[in-house]
Amino acid sequence: MASSQLLASGQHPVSTVIGLEVHVQLKTQTKLFCGCTTQFGMPANSQVCPVCLGMPGSLPVMNREAIKLSVRTGLAINCSIPPMTKWDRKQYFYPDLPKGYQISQFDLPICADGFLEIQDPANEDKTRRIGIVRAHLEEDAGKSMHDEAAGVSDTKIDLNRCGTPLLEIVSQPEMRSSDEAKAYLSELKLLLTHLEVSDCEMAQGSLRVDANVNLHIDVDGKKVATPIVEIKNLNSFRNVQRAIDYEVSRQVVAWEDTGGTIDDAPKTTRGWDDQAEKTFEQREKELSADYRYFPDPDLLPVRLPVEFVDSIRETLGELPAVTRTRLQDQYGIKMYDADVIVNQGKSMIDYFEAAATASGDAKKTSSWVMQDVMRTMKDRDLSIETFPVPAATLGELVKEITDGKLDTSRGRDVFEHLTTHEQSLAEAKTALGIESVDDDALTSLCEQLLASNPQVVADVKDGKQQAVGALIGQARKKNPNANPQAVRQTLLDLIAEM
Numbered sequence: 324m325a326s327s328q329l330l331a332s333g334q335h336p337v338s339t340v341i342g343l344e345v346h347v348q349l350k351t352q353t354k355l356f357c358g359c360t361t362q363f364g365m366p367a368n369s370q371v372c373p374v375c376l377g378m379p380g381s382l383p384v385m386n387r388e389a390i391k392l393s394v395r396t397g398l399a400i401n402c403s404i405p406p407m408t409k410w411d412r413k414q415y416f417y418p419d420l421p422k423g424y425q426i427s428q429f430d431l432p433i434c435a436d437g438f439l440e441i442q443d444p445a446n447e448d449k450t451r452r453i454g455i456v457r458a459h460l461e462e463d464a465g466k467s468m469h470d471e472a473a474g475v476s477d478t479k480i481d482l483n484r485c486g487t488p489l490l491e492i493v494s495q496p497e498m499r500s501s502d503e504a505k506a507y508l509s510e511l512k513l514l515l516t517h518l519e520v521s522d523c524e525m526a527q528g529s530l531r532v533d534a535n536v537n538l539h540i541d542v543d544g545k546k547v548a549t550p551i552v553e554i555k556n557l558n559s560f561r562n563v564q565r566a567i568d569y570e571v572s573r574q575v576v577a578w579e580d581t582g583g584t585i586d587d588a589p590k591t592t593r594g595w596d597d598q599a600e601k602t603f604e605q606r607e608k609e610l611s612a613d614y615r616y617f618p619d620p621d622l623l624p625v626r627l628p629v630e631f632v633d634s635i636r637e638t639l640g641e642l643p644a645v646t647r648t649r650l651q652d653q654y655g656i657k658m659y660d661a662d663v664i665v666n667q668g669k670s671m672i673d674y675f676e677a678a679a680t681a682s683g684d685a686k687k688t689s690s691w692v693m694q695d696v697m698r699t700m701k702d703r704d705l706s707i708e709t710f711p712v713p714a715a716t717l718g719e720l721v722k723e724i725t726d727g728k729l730d731t732s733r734g735r736d737v738f739e740h741l742t743t744h745e746q747s748l749a750e751a752k753t754a755l756g757i758e759s760v761d762d763d764a765l766t767s768l769c770e771q772l773l774a775s776n777p778q779v780v781a782d783v784k785d786g787k788q789q790a791v792g793a794l795i796g797q798a799r800k801k802n803p804n805a806n807p808q809a810v811r812q813t814l815l816d817l818i819a820e821m
Contacts, residue, residue, distance in 0.1 A: 336541040339571050340548075341504050341534060342496035343563075345511060346489050347521045348463065348529035349392045354486035355462045356383030356426065356622075361488075363527050367481040375462075375486035377422030382621050389488040390433070390625060392520040393460050394635050396490060397434030399514055399642055400455055404632045408433045408460075409624040414615045419465030419480050427461035429616040433627075434458035439494075440644055441510045444502035447658065453507050454495035463487040466528075484528070490520075496535065501564040501571075508532065508560050513643050513666055525558050532557040536570045540578065549574045551590045554602055566595040570602050646672060654685035660693055667697075670707045674714045681718020684725045691721055695735065699742055712741045719748045730807050733757060756803075769813045772797055784818065791815060 354361060357374035373381035397404055411429040437455035465482040492511065498504050512523045512530065523530040534557060538549040552570055557563045570593070593602040641649070643665050650661040650672075664675050675692050679685040696717070700710060720737060723729045729737065733755075740751045772794045773779070779794055791814045798810045 337575065338539045339499050339567075340496045340537050340539055341498035341500075341567060343494045343498070343504060343507060344533040344535070344553075345492045345494075345508070346463075346531045346533070347396075347492065347515060347523065349389050349488040349490055350519060350521050351386055351388045351392065351488055353386060355386050355389055355460070355488035357486055359486065363524075363529075365483060367479070368483060370483040371485065375421075376482065383426065383619075385622065385625070386488060389460060390627075391635060392488075393433045393458065393490050394627065394632060395518055395639070396492075396515065396520050397437065397458055398632070398636050399518055399639060400434070400437040400439050400458065400492070400511075402434035402437030402455060402458060404434060404627055405431060406628070407431065407624050407626050410619040410622040411616045412619050413461075415613075417464055418478070419467050419482065419485070421465075421482065421485065425461060425464065426619055426622070428459035431624075432457040432459035433625075439507065439510060439514075441503070441506045442662075444500070444506050451503065451506075453497050453503075456493045456495055458490055458492045461489050461491060463489050501567040504534065504567055505560050505564050508563065509666075510644075517643050517669060518639070525560075528558070532563050534563055534567055534570075536567055536574070538571065538574050538578065549578055552602070553590065553592050554595055555592055555605065557595055562595055562597060565600060566602060569600065573602065650675075654679055654689070656686055656689045660689045663693060663697075664689070667707065674707050674710070677714035678718040678721070681715045682721035682725065684721060687725060688718060688721050691717060691738075695738055703742075711743070711745065712738065716741060716748055723748070727809055729757070732807075733803075766813060766817070768798055769794075769810060769817055773814065773817060788815065791818075 348361075351361060353359060354375055357372050359370045359372050359375055362370070374383055394404055408428060408431050410426055412424045413427045413429070414424045416423055435457045437458070438452050439455060440450045440452055443449040443451045463484050463486065465480055465485045468479045468481065469477075494507065498507060515521045515530075516523050521529055525531070534554045535551050536554065537551040540547045540549070552574070554566045554570060557566055592605045594605050595602055647658075647661045647665045650656055650664065651658055654676075664671055671692075674696075675688065678692065679688040682688045696707075696710065696712070699705065700707065705711075717738075720729070720734055720741075724731055724734045736755055737748065737751050737757065740746075740755055741748075744751065744754070746754065776794060779791060791811055794814060795807050795810050798807075
């Protein structure tokens, strides 16, 4: 649905308002307040201890690495890092939260007041700045598994995830379409994986999204807002888009059905039914007072000295948005190409730059990486780290094509050979019987072709240069190593001399 449109009844302009809460599992070896492993896929309830089970008398111990990863993320999303942060207890009663409260952060989050630049989906030449309210640390709850088979209504609880460190990144409600929401999530995921603070595996629950959606309707010059709906636990970017689009349509219909009146309804929580492709009501959303926040008495506040923050800032390196612009400026490649390369990660960026340097033709190298390298990776389920053709070898291959020593067709033969044989470029060419054709041999070949095809000579002299195309195929049959471009030019040069 577009970010603004006209409602059918009364033709009132309406804008979509979207804010996202992204829950990111940090890439630590152990949980936030105990020594239990965070490894995924272990047997249910095998990664628990008295601390994450909330046993009486057990005391939490803070995970320093989680603090470092949170600060690293906060700096990358342009947040301010306070000199002190603290822990709070958030009270609510879920079956997969054994303590009956969650250790989180309320009024002093570890990161606040940031922003993330995204490409504007409506105009690729523009960017949009999405504000970030805060990013705070908290422990995860467990996982409820519902068995709804015929005649069975059991719920099983797996507490392995209890206590896993989460960084909750809360955006300002500044997105105006599901496309913008997807662009924001894509850029954020790229940044998080680049920083190596999270693997962001949505299928494993290490990145989960809650979308807050409502409408601003212009009624006689006054803004009327529909009640905010929070769509919980969306586990794919596709579902985020579909859920937002459905919810916008539902709220439009609901507003029209009321005759253009809006009750003072509270914020509600809805789930997403992937099969039915619609949201469904779960409960009224709690307010801050309902959670009864208070400072956790078992955990001291955390001081974050300027020197500590600066030492982390120095490790950030070049961030993806900067790399994307640099690749365009330094190598002259298209924005789309730079975006695809950067989205593949740091190893792909390094591979492209090494190959482009070796070839001397960054644009042609980019085409080979985008088409041949990435296609082979996908077909053979390879990563760039395990790709069999080294960057320097690809660059050497592209250079030979650019210099006219190989035509593109033969170059692809060599490339395919290199993906299955650990050889140098020269060895691969020898194995395929590819040899250089010297100028004298090429001239002799073209003279024979012209002597056998006088009509082609006549046509070219009449201004039909395309007529030589019929002879290029013949040249390749007589000598497969003959470069089509070189053959064409030699034929034209010889005809011009006749």
